[in-house]
């Protein structure tokens with residue numbers, strides 16, 4: 001069954017692509033408006049049918065027929081469990097329309113389009129949640145192709161109506177991790193803003209960029225655009241803040257991996273602007289490694305086991321992470337010392353979570369349950385507020401607390417710059433296990449919040465070397 005559908009898609013793509021002239025445009029909204037571009041783009045071609053009307057009939061019937069079949073649920077993402085598109089995160093008031101369009105465009109559809117071909121259709125019709133994309137021929141040579149465009153739009157409308165419930169396969173959502181740096185934008189004569197993203201998937205088709213343009217408050221549309229050699233790309237930055245490129249993450253574990261799992265799940269839900277691409281562990285059979293294998297995430301063994309050939313050396317580990325184009329390393333219950341080679345290769349890019357309020361209860365020997373046992377045994381008490389001579393003793397009260405710390409990693413255990421902490425109460429009759437469980441819940445929340453900021457490039461360094469997290473809602477404030 002799959003084969004026939006794949007060959008069907010191929011025949012449609014071939015028929016659309018191998019002819020001397022023609023154009024395609026992926027439109028975000030059903031519209032008859034044609035954006036006049038300041039330089040014509042040769043995009044895609046349609047096969048020269050014996051006669052004009054035969055061509056139209058051929059294209060209309062083949063497009064409509066193939067799209068109906070292409071869009072049939074289960075076709076495009078057959079090998080991978082299907083996920084319906086998560087509704088886009090409510091963009092903060094400050095986010096411009098373009099950025100929400102861009103987030104939808106970059107995160108949820110470009111990967112699919114680029115991986116499958118510009119002929120694929122997808123998504124649903126409600127612009128408030130997920131975009132509807134149409135592929136229509138856009139003529140720069142006369143009414144013929146405009147007529148063709150209208151015919152195909154009609155076909156697609158009917159075809160896409162069939163796709164309304166169509167979901168994006170998970171593979172498309174993971175393809176985005178191969179996507180490119182910051183989108184740039186092209187100012188169109190009518191002051192519309194076109195944001196384009198290099199599109200690796202279609203290079204062999206001569207299509208190098210996909211773009212998302214918008215006019216304030218109006219409809220949005222998406223183009224597939226080809227830059228012919230020598231053509232000047234008048235790309236200029238626009239003021240609108242654009243989300244950074246999605247980040248590539250590596251997670252290091254030695255045990256159960258609950259922090260790793262909460263980060264991975266947050267990424268799949270669209271809460272993080274990043275993806276976990278590789279798991280590193282010193283215990284290939286630990287819970288975190290098991291979870292990674294069950295979710296298609298490559299597992300790498302580090303460090304080398306003493307007498308065995310398995311495992312990577314520090315330099316091999318650096319090379320491996322570079323091959324995945326990893327941006328950030330997240331330690332989550334990893335119990336081995338990170339070598340200086342890795343710290344130098346990933347400066348200010350390695351985070352660790354520790355289950356106490358550092359600098360208390362940190363360093364060599366302080367890991368896992370040992371940390372919580374030490375906290376309980378110490379009877380450590382922190383005043384909840386500054387006591388001063390003026391404040392009588394009965395007003396100051398002792399609060400017994402601990403909690404997770406997230407810090408940058410340097411060459412020693414737990415001595416790197418602290419980025420975030422959160423207080424968790426210690427109850428008088430707590431066992432180490434009960435306290436560990438309470439702290440772990442807070443770890444999961446705190447680590448996802450910090451990784452979210454990391455992926456959105458909201459971590460800044462103060463002049464005295466202290467890292468701060470810029471508020472998501474108000475860039476002038478810090479968490």
Ligand SMILES: Nc1nc2c(c(=O)[nH]1)N[C@@H](CN(C=O)c1ccc(C(=O)N[C@@H](CCC(=O)O)C(=O)O)cc1)CN2
Nearest residue numbers: 334335336337338354363364365367410411412413414
């Ligand atoms: N260069 C760094 N490497 C690591 C750091 C760090 O801050 N800098 N953090 C640790 C995680 N961690 C605390 O957060 C930590 C892990 C393990 C130990 C420890 O004492 N380990 C034992 C060996 C334990 C074992 O193999 O089962 C030891 O070294 O003797 C302390 C702190 C991760 N790496």
Ligand SMILES: NCC(=O)N[C@@H]1O[C@H](COP(=O)([O-])[O-])[C@@H](O)[C@H]1O
Nearest residue numbers: 256257258259333353354355367368
């Ligand atoms: N010093 C390092 C250390 O103790 N890390 C701690 O190991 C646990 C791993 O749990 P997880 O594997 O379920 O994420 C977490 O509590 C983490 O803070």
